[in-house]
Amino acid sequence: MGLLVEGQWQDKWYDTKNNKGQFVRQSSKFRDSISNEEDAKFQPESGRYHLYVSLACPWAHRTLIFRKLKGLESHIGVSVVHPDMLENGWKFAEFEGSTADKLYGFDFLYQLYQKTNPEITSRVTVPVLWDSKNQTIVNNESAEIIRIFNQQFDCLTDNTLDFYPAALQAEIDEINNFVYHKINNGVYKAGFATSQIAYEDAVTELFKALDVLEVRLAENRYLLGPQITEADWRLFTTLIRFDAVYVGHFKCNLRRIADYPNLLGYLRELYQYPGIASTVNFEHIKRHYYYSHDMINPTRVIPIGPELDLAAPHGRENL
Numbered sequence: 001m002g003l004l005v006e007g008q009w010q011d012k013w014y015d016t017k018n019n020k021g022q023f024v025r026q027s028s029k030f031r032d033s034i035s036n037e038e039d040a041k042f043q044p045e046s047g048r049y050h051l052y053v054s055l056a057c058p059w060a061h062r063t064l065i066f067r068k069l070k071g072l073e074s075h076i077g078v079s080v081v082h083p084d085m086l087e088n089g090w091k092f093a094e095f096e097g098s099t100a101d102k103l104y105g106f107d108f109l110y111q112l113y114q115k116t117n118p119e120i121t122s123r124v125t126v127p128v129l130w131d132s133k134n135q136t137i138v139n140n141e142s143a144e145i146i147r148i149f150n151q152q153f154d155c156l157t158d159n160t161l162d163f164y165p166a167a168l169q170a171e172i173d174e175i176n177n178f179v180y181h182k183i184n185n186g187v188y189k190a191g192f193a194t195s196q197i198a199y200e201d202a203v204t205e206l207f208k209a210l211d212v213l214e215v216r217l218a219e220n221r222y223l224l225g226p227q228i229t230e231a232d233w234r235l236f237t238t239l240i241r242f243d244a245v246y247v248g249h250f251k252c253n254l255r256r257i258a259d260y261p262n263l264l265g266y267l268r269e270l271y272q273y274p275g276i277a278s279t280v281n282f283e284h285i286k287r288h289y290y291y292s293h294d295m296i297n298p299t300r301v302i303p304i305g306p307e308l309d310l311a312a313p314h315g316r317e318n319l
């Protein structure tokens with residue numbers, strides 16, 4: 001794990017020493033959009049854009065889900081990195097479910113960032129939305145990539161499903177903010193903490209937030225009521241990893257999702273939503289976390305459990 005400094009790869013873990021043992025996530029660098037406004041640099045076009053993902057990564061997983069839900073598979077190609085993120089960061093190598101770099105045959109994802117800018121200083125993260133016409137990164141922030149997918153290719157696909165409808169945007173933004181800080185990033189703040197207090201604070205906040213959502217989902221089929229939205233898919237990618245890796249590897253172990261009846265039914269329903277199960281790969285998920293973070297799990301032994309029954313009836317149709 002490392003980063004690019006003035007175009008050179010440096011193998012460095014996150015610095016928590018200057019933050020009292022707290023993990024502080026850095027913001028993404030590439031924040032362009034795609035639109036069919038006349039003067040837009042990035043116009044929607046079939047076959048022009050390519051998505052680089054890890055099947056392990058919850059942020060990249062959001063973008064794969066939106067590519068699926070919005071019928072973009074024949075328009076936007078995908079390259080899948082190997083689940084291990086080691087001294088060279090994300091790499092392309094053989095592993096069931098991984099692919100080569102389909103555009104350039106690179107060995108490492110950092111080479112794609114260098115191609116965008118040979119002098120770049122940046123972390124090298126997935127997902128990356130790549131423009132093969134201008135040979136540059138359009139965007140590497142999952143929250144923005146899913147908004148692009150939600151809307152900007154509708155002219156090509158005629159798929160007008162809208163997971164960020166105008167009437168609900170303020171509410172979606174509000175719940176996203178809560179879920180992001182306490183849950184999506186909360187598990188990382190717990191897992192990457194290097195002081196007892198930073199860990200305890202993160203875990204306490206995390207489970208308080210899950211308790212709040214458990215109550216909310218008793219009455220509401222989805223986070224915002226009867227309509228499934230972006231907010232649900234953003235929560236889903238953390239919940240699906242929770243019992244398999246965050247409980248053990250990140251020590252988020254006050255409760256499991258399996259112990260929350262409403263969250264469990266909700267998770268099952270989202271997992272069973274058409275097309276979604278095919279975006280979930282537990283081999284990549286477990287291998288990535290338990291194998292890559294050897295500062296947390298130095299033996300790199302990967303647990304065989306837990307047994308998850310995600311295909312069981314979810315029981316939420318009457319809400």
Ligand SMILES: N[C@@H](CCC(=O)N[C@@H](CS)C(=O)NCC(=O)O)C(=O)O
Pocket residue numbers: 001002003027028056057058059060123124125126127140141142143
């Ligand atoms: N803000 C980014 C975060 C992406 C991110 O942190 N991805 C992780 C994988 S789960 C990564 O690539 N980490 C490599 C690193 O931080 O060096 C997003 O949501 O797109």
